[in-house]
Amino acid sequence: MSELEVLGWALRDMHLMVSATAEDDVNRQLDRIATDVDLPRLYVWSVSGYGGVVALLRRAQTGCYHCLELFQEDQHKAGRSLVRVPPDAEGGHLRPVQGRGCGDRTFAANNADLLPLVAQAARVAFGLLSGTEGGYPASSGDVFAVQLREPDGTPVPPIWTTFDLPPDVRCDACNSR
Numbered sequence: 769m770s771e772l773e774v775l776g777w778a779l780r781d782m783h784l785m786v787s788a789t790a791e792d793d794v795n796r797q798l799d800r801i802a803t804d805v806d807l808p809r810l811y812v813w814s815v816s817g818y819g820g821v822v823a824l825l826r827r828a829q830t831g832c833y834h835c836l837e838l839f840q841e842d843q844h845k846a847g848r849s850l851v852r853v854p855p856d857a858e859g860g861h862l863r864p865v866q867g868r869g870c871g872d873r874t875f876a877a878n879n880a881d882l883l884p885l886v887a888q889a890a891r892v893a894f895g896l897l898s899g900t901e902g903g904y905p906a907s908s909g910d911v912f913a914v915q916l917r918e919p920d921g922t923p924v925p926p927i928w929t930t931f932d933l934p935p936d937v938r939c940d941a942c943n944s945r
């Protein structure tokens with residue numbers, strides 16, 4: 769049995785997959801396998817302590833991880849990055865589309881800058897897993913972005929923005945379902 773088959777087998781009986789790796793290649797593979805077994809996926813990552821993203825993806829109701837990447841890229845090109853970050857030394861931006869990964873320096877942020885992401889991820893998971901009747905209410909929306917610091921580093925109260933994520937027409941995986 770291959771590693772991918774073992775992972776698919778392990779995910780088969782779960783109710784929710786949570787990935788906080790912020791490594792796009794890992795998330796792409798996990799998403800594909802989890803989608804094949806119709807498993808909801810919850811992705812959580814910070815953007816250098818300036819904010820972060822929580823995304824709940826479900827096969828029949830939302831786009832996939834690739835659709836999420838396309839959505840982030842479209843938002844950035846339109847001047848509406850999900851998390852605003854300071855320009856880097858070359859005049860660009862700190863990877864507003866791609867999550868942090870193994871090729872980057874180790875990311876560290878203080879608890880106060882990560883806690884809102886963890887709390888939102890827990891709320892979204894509770895809403896999905898506890899059911900509608902008498903359970904924790906489901907969140908409205910699929911993608912939740914939070915700004916915790918201004919690009920100059922000034923802390924601000926958490927500013928949340930919520931988006932729906934339908935399958936993207938440019939996504940071959942979603943359009944072949």
